[in-house]
Amino acid sequence: MYDLGKVGVGYATNNPVMVNDGLVDLACDTAALLIPYAPAGSTKVARLSSDVAEVGKSADAAADAALAAGKKSGAAAELRVGDKVYTGVSGEVVKPNDKLTGILMGNREKRADWHGGCAEIVCLDKALNDGVDVSGGTMKAINIGNRYAPHKSPKKICDSCSDALNQLNVNK
Numbered sequence: 708m709y710d711l712g713k714v715g716v717g718y719a720t721n722n723p724v725m726v727n728d729g730l731v732d733l734a735c736d737t738a739a740l741l742i743p744y745a746p747a748g749s750t751k752v753a754r755l756s757s758d759v760a761e762v763g764k765s766a767d768a769a770a771d772a773a774l775a776a777g778k779k780s781g782a783a784a785e786l787r788v789g790d791k792v793y794t795g796v797s798g799e800v801v802k803p804n805d806k807l808t809g810i811l812m813g814n815r816e817k818r819a820d821w822h823g824g825c826a827e828i829v830c831l832d833k834a835l836n837d838g839v840d841v842s843g844g845t846m847k848a849i850n851i852g853n854r855y856a857p858h859k860s861p862k863k864i865c866d867s868c869s870d871a872l873n874q875l876n877v878n879k
Contacts (some may be wrong), residue, residue, distance in 0.1 A: 763852065764792040766826075770851045770859050780854040782862045783824035786834055786842035786877070793837075795829025796851070804835035810871045827868040842876040 744847035770783035773796045795801070811823050827846055834841050848862040856862070864872065864879055872879055 736792055749869060755775050764794055766794060766847050766849045767859055769794040769796055769826075770849055773851050774858060779852040781851045781852055782826040782848050784830050784846060784848040786827075786830035786841065786844050786846050788839055788841055791834070791837075791839060793830040793833045793839075795826040795833065797826045797829075799826070799829045801832045802836055804832045807835055807871065808874075810874050811867065817819050823867070825865060825868050827864060829870065831871065833878075840850045843878070844870055 732827070734791055753861065764785070766783045766785040772783070773783060777798065778798075784795050785796075786793040786795075807828065811828070825848075828849055831841060834844070846864065846868075848864055848868075849859045850856045850862045869879065
C-alpha cells in the first residue's frame, strides 16, 4: 500500500525518481510474498544501508535512520568488538559470510520464521567479512517503530541469532 502511495505522490509531484523507487519496491515486495524467507521491504533497507553507515555507529542511529526511511517495524542492532562497531537493520542485504552461513544452516531446531534475516546476522556478516574475530564482542538489538513495542526499546534476540552468537562466543 505504501509503495502504491509513493508512486502516486511521485506522479503528482512529477518526481520520476520517487515513481521508480515505488515501482521497484512494489515489484520486490510482491516477489517476496512468493519466495519463502525473502523479507519484504528489503529494497528499502538496501537503499537505506549506505545512509545508516553515514548516520553513526550505533543501533539507535540505525533505528532512527530506518524509521525515517519508512521502515515501520523490525530491529536495528550493533556489534561492538574492541574499538570496532558494526550496525545492521533487519532485512538489510549484505554479502553472507561462509562461516556464519554454516552456523545458520546447521541450526535446524532453533529456526525462527525469519531465520537469517535479523539485524544481528547483518552485523555478524559485516564483521566476519572484514576478518574480525567477533569472540568476546557484545551484541545489542532494539526495536524500529512502534508497531510491536516502543521505538528503540530493547528487543529480545531470537533463538536463531542467540544460537549463532553462542557459537561465536558473542555476549548478549
